[in-house]
Amino acid sequence: xxxxDFSRIEVGDRLPELSINITAKLITGAAIASRxxxxxxHDQDAARALGSPNIFMNILTTNGFVGRYVxxxxxxxxxxxxxxxxxxxxxxxxxxxxxxxxxxxxDDTDRSVKLKVxxxxxxxxxxxxxxxxxxx
Amino acid sequence: MMADGAGxxxxxxxxxxxxxxxxxxELQEIAALEEKLQSxxxxxxxxxxxxxxxxxxxxxxxxxAMGDQNPAxxxxxxxxxxxxxxxxxxxxxxxxxxxxxxxxxxQHPPGSDTREQNPAxxxxxxxxxxAVVATNxxxxxxxxxxxxxxxSGHATIEAVSGRKTTALxxxxxxxxxxxxxxxxxxxxxxxxFRILNYRPALPx
Numbered sequence: 607x608x609x610x611d612f613s614r615i616e617v618g619d620r621l622p623e624l625s626i627n628i629t630a631k632l633i634t635g636a637a638i639a640s641r642x643x644x645x646x647x648h649d650q651d652a653a654r655a656l657g658s659p660n661i662f663m664n665i666l667t668t669n670g671f672v673g674r675y676v677x678x679x680x681x682x683x684x685x686x687x688x689x690x691x692x693x694x695x696x697x698x699x700x701x702x703x704x705x706x707x708x709x710x711x712x713d714d715t716d717r718s719v720k721l722k723v724x725x726x727x728x729x730x731x732x733x734x735x736x737x738x739x740x741x742x
Numbered sequence: 743m744m745a746d747g748a749g750x751x752x753x754x755x756x757x758x759x760x761x762x763x764x765x766x767x768e769l770q771e772i773a774a775l776e777e778k779l780q781s782x783x784x785x786x787x788x789x790x791x792x793x794x795x796x797x798x799x800x801x802x803x804x805x806x807a808m809g810d811q812n813p814a815x816x817x818x819x820x821x822x823x824x825x826x827x828x829x830x831x832x833x834x835x836x837x838x839x840x841x842x843x844x845x846x847x848x849q850h851p852p853g854s855d856t857r858e859q860n861p862a863x864x865x866x867x868x869x870x871x872x873a874v875v876a877t878n879x880x881x882x883x884x885x886x887x888x889x890x891x892x893x894s895g896h897a898t899i900e901a902v903s904g905r906k907t908t909a910l911x912x913x914x915x916x917x918x919x920x921x922x923x924x925x926x927x928x929x930x931x932x933x934x935f936r937i938l939n940y941r942p943a944l945p946x
Contacts, residue, residue: 607811626809636807639800641843644874656873657910657942665876666839667808673836674810682814685824686835690880742824 609681612717612741621679621707621721626671628727630699633663640666663697663732672723672735675705680739687718687738695729703727707737717741771869772905778865779902779914785861788896789923791854792841796833796891804837821888830889838881838922838931842895859897862916866939871913878917878936885930892925900934913940 626632637647642664645652653661672691677684697703707723718740725733764772794800798816805815813820814832821831833841844850850859858864866872887893903915920933 607813632807639803639807640837640840641845642840643846643848646873646875655942665879666836669836669839669879669881670804670808670810670834673834674808674812677810677812677814682812682820683824685886686883688880688882689836690878692878693876 607681608679609683610679610741612719615709615712615719617709617712619709621675621723624675624678624705626703626705626725628663628697628699628701628703630661633661633667633697633699636667636670637664640664640670642666658696660698665691665693668693668697668725668733671703671705671725672733672737675707675723675725676721676737676739679707680741683741684739685742687740689735689737691733691735693733694731695727697725697727697732701727701729703732775865775869776902776905779862779916782862782865782899783902784898784900786896786898787855787857787859787861789853789855789894790842790859790897791851792893793845793851794841796841796887796889796893798831798889800840801831801833801837801889804834804840808834810834825886826888827890833887833889833891835883835887835931836881838883838887838893839879839920839933839935841887841893842922854894859895860899860916860918862899862902862939866914871939871941873911873913873940873942874937875910875940876935876937877915878934880934881931882933883931885928887924887930891930893922893930895920895922897921906938908938908940909943910938911940911943913938 634648647664650661703725705725707721710722711720718738721737723735801815818829826832897918897920899918901917915938917936922931924930
């Protein structure tokens with residue numbers, strides 16, 4: 607697993623791009639793993655009746671991916687302090703999400719780094735997030 | 743819905759404003775709903791307990807689905823380096839909300855507050871706003887959550903927006919703050935969660 611050296615992190619550093627293959631299996635499996643049984647995350651007919659063209663990823667899963675994306679970069683010494691996300695275009699099956707991230711500030715006093723993280727699909731921004739991670 | 747661009751579905755900053763026309767009866771119903779919604783603001787509910795203590799199988803299922811291979815979540819030796827008690831792993835911080843979810847049964851475990859966690863939900867259901875999407879989630883983690891911890895949540899509705907016309911349908915944004923505590927009554931984290939409760943514009 608990757609491991610970043612806090613002293614070498616610079617504002618403007620970019621995290622490696624990560625593409626997530628969005629499948630019905632992922633959407634339903636991750637919804638259940640997050641204990642979210644809302645029908646729009648596993649039942650296509652129910653999703654359509656509520657105005658959505660297909661089942662879509664739940665917000666807990668998006669949170670999980672944003673957190674994972676950041677700690678994939680820091681390695682296990684990265685401890686998440688805040689994950690603040692807003693959702694845009696839903697993640698539907700068959701439309702991959704491409705994640706990118708950038709260091710926006712660095713705080714030497716508590717060895718923390720603030721990052722801007724985005725996850726885009728072909729419709730637009732699925733998620734825009736601000737993450738603070740501390741390197742212990 | 744798709745006419746507005748499917749990319750513009752969620753979020754108040756992406757609204758497509760349309761003029762709604764209402765009859766007198768409808769206006770009265772809207773006023774009644776909005777009065778009920780405002781009465782929910784500031785009401786604290788909880789505790790909502792977790793069915794299970796923080797445990798490795800549920801952490802593993804989460805990590806498996808998210809493709810998260812962080813060893814702090816699976817290997818006690820690695821977790822110990824970031825403060826986990828001996829023999830325990832750390833739970834992914836973003837999993838905080840999952841522990842106190844009702845799950846398949848839709849019920850919180852015994853000992854939980856028997857009131858609705860989100861009292862506005864019943865008002866929305868009564869008035870036919872049956873659909874919900876989450877639009878924002880801000881989580882702050884005050885301390886790590888370890889295997890064996892027992893979490894509970896207390897929730898307060900902070901705000902209900904005015905009536906909004908979105909690409910999904912007409913509805914209201916509800917912002918709820920939940921505070922999560924461990925078995926020692928220490929706050930492990932907070933979550934500010936924003937959802938849109940709406941009446942679907944048109945089934946697709």
